[in-house]
Amino acid sequence: MSNIESQDQEAYRDSIATVDDRGGRIWIYPKKPSGKYYNLRTWVSWILLGLLVGIPFLKYKGDPLFLFNILERKFILFGVVFTPQDMHLFALAMITLMLFIVLFTVVFGRLFCGWVCPQTIFMEMVFRKIEYWIEGDANQQRKLNNAPWTSKKFLKKTLKHAIFFLIAIAIANVFLSYIIGIDQVKQIVTDPIAMHVGGFVAMLVFSALFYGVFAFFREQVCIAVCPYGRLQGVLLVKNSIVVIYDWIRGEPRGKIRKKKKQDTLTALPIADEPAPLGDCVDCNLCVKVCPTGIDIRHGTQLECVNCTACMDACDEVMVKVGREKGLIRYDSHENIEQGRFKIFTGRVLGYTGVLIALIAIQAFLFSTRSEVETLFLRTPGMLFQEVDDQYVSNLYNYQVVNKRSRPITNIEFRLVTDGGRLKMVGIVQDVEKMSTVKGSLFVEMERDKLEGRKTPIKLEVYSNGELIDDAKTIFMGPIK
Numbered sequence: 001m002s003n004i005e006s007q008d009q010e011a012y013r014d015s016i017a018t019v020d021d022r023g024g025r026i027w028i029y030p031k032k033p034s035g036k037y038y039n040l041r042t043w044v045s046w047i048l049l050g051l052l053v054g055i056p057f058l059k060y061k062g063d064p065l066f067l068f069n070i071l072e073r074k075f076i077l078f079g080v081v082f083t084p085q086d087m088h089l090f091a092l093a094m095i096t097l098m099l100f101i102v103l104f105t106v107v108f109g110r111l112f113c114g115w116v117c118p119q120t121i122f123m124e125m126v127f128r129k130i131e132y133w134i135e136g137d138a139n140q141q142r143k144l145n146n147a148p149w150t151s152k153k154f155l156k157k158t159l160k161h162a163i164f165f166l167i168a169i170a171i172a173n174v175f176l177s178y179i180i181g182i183d184q185v186k187q188i189v190t191d192p193i194a195m196h197v198g199g200f201v202a203m204l205v206f207s208a209l210f211y212g213v214f215a216f217f218r219e220q221v222c223i224a225v226c227p228y229g230r231l232q233g234v235l236l237v238k239n240s241i242v243v244i245y246d247w248i249r250g251e252p253r254g255k256i257r258k259k260k261k262q263d264t265l266t267a268l269p270i271a272d273e274p275a276p277l278g279d280c281v282d283c284n285l286c287v288k289v290c291p292t293g294i295d296i297r298h299g300t301q302l303e304c305v306n307c308t309a310c311m312d313a314c315d316e317v318m319v320k321v322g323r324e325k326g327l328i329r330y331d332s333h334e335n336i337e338q339g340r341f342k343i344f345t346g347r348v349l350g351y352t353g354v355l356i357a358l359i360a361i362q363a364f365l366f367s368t369r370s371e372v373e374t375l376f377l378r379t380p381g382m383l384f385q386e387v388d389d390q391y392v393s394n395l396y397n398y399q400v401v402n403k404r405s406r407p408i409t410n411i412e413f414r415l416v417t418d419g420g421r422l423k424m425v426g427i428v429q430d431v432e433k434m435s436t437v438k439g440s441l442f443v444e445m446e447r448d449k450l451e452g453r454k455t456p457i458k459l460e461v462y463s464n465g466e467l468i469d470d471a472k473t474i475f476m477g478p479i480k
């Protein structure tokens with residue numbers, strides 16, 4: 001534990017910067033950040049926002065590149081369609097993703113929160129920028145909120161919230177386009193409301209939700225709601241790279257003192273000269289810019305979203321006082337305390353091994369995954385029927401699942417196993433893209449070709465004469 005952690009432990013551990021003694025909300029007015037990291041994050045944010053908005057418009061073979069249609073249980077990742085039959089692949093992909101998140105966090109801390117998380121990007125790079133533009137920097141915002149209602153205040157607040165709500169509507173539309181697809185969103189937007197009441201209500205609810213989050217709830221999402229944030233306590237290790245204050249260099253902190261007189265004979269400081277101070281000049285700028293209201297000098301805290309605002313602020317101060325930049329920087333606790341920078345710890349190597357194994361399994365399952373899935377199941381409750389002296393028949397229910405983005409037409413089943421024939425019940429329908437067709441058929445087998453009570457048989461599925469799938473099942477016959 002660092003010196004600074006032990007100093008103010010009681011005070012900072014027992015309170016939350018955004019909650020007062022009576023449990024009320026303390027509104028955070030972070031000072032407008034500026035600097036190298038903020039500029040870089042702004043560029044990264046614009047690129048990510050462009051991708052977020054642009055991706056729903058991208059199509060592959062007529063389908064969206066990504067779709068997460070929970071309602072209809074249709075998922076598309078990089079143009080690959082996942083149906084309910086692929087749930088094992090999807091579940092494995094989720095486990096792999098979870099493990100990747102764990103591994104990434106162990107090594108790079110909350111880099112994701114500061115640079116990639118949509119909540120941080122929208123809050124800090126969109127809504128907060130608009131707020132600074134309309135209401136000014138932190139002090140002006142505080143003054144405006146405490147001032148009585150005047151026409152100027154009314155105008156500013158109305159303008160800000162109107163823009164906020166419009167952006168929230170836009171975000172809701174983007175969000176919905178990942179769930180139901182951009183084409184359907186376009187229809188909801190352009191058709192009369194009566195034609196899509198459900199979709200319209202969903203849009204309104206999401207818009208209100210996003211507006212509420214970005215206009216009022218804000219940093220509370222990261223502090224109190226986000227499960228990833230809550231997991232930091234178990235994910236971070238001493239070697240994780242986080243935004244951290246170098247307490248060895250910074251402490252003891254204190255305002256810059258004027259130089260005391262030196263002993264004229266020895267040129268040494270006079271006896272009552274206080275101990276030399278660290279590099280932190282206790283200007284509190286790192287606290288003032290923090291969007292979650294914390295003091296990073298207390299050490300790594302759950303509330304820190306690694307937004308880098310305090311790094312920029314402190315660097316600016318260090319330049320002004322002529323000291324080396326990086327008093328608050330990306331670094332690990334271990335490196336500051338011990339001077340040891342070690343990324344590949346035993347834990348990281350262990351996680352990496354499991355991650356590689358999972359990715360390999362995933363790759364194998366993907367490469368062997370068929371775009372058409374056919375099932376033949378004997379009709380429940382039926383055993384076998386004796387057709388005549390030569391043939392025994394079984395009734396099967398079949399199911400053809402089409403995961404392709406085009407229909408399957410002119411389907412034909414063929415029995416591969418020797419000594420049998422098929423009799424269809426009705427006609428086999430075409431299977432539309434990403435849908436399923438069900439039906440029934442009889443398999444009739446010659447008695448002398450049966451192996452006993454259970455005989456394995458194989459069927460093939462053709463579309464326009466081309467083999468698209470095959471399936472194995474069991475034929476039931478009389479005991480020999």
Ligand code: SF4
Nearest residue numbers: 290304305307308310
């Ligand atoms: S402590 Fe620094 S990096 Fe963490 S949230 Fe506050 S300003 Fe951002």
Ligand code: SF4
Nearest residue numbers: 280281283284286314
């Ligand atoms: S900005 Fe830097 S110098 Fe100022 S209080 Fe924070 S850590 Fe100390």
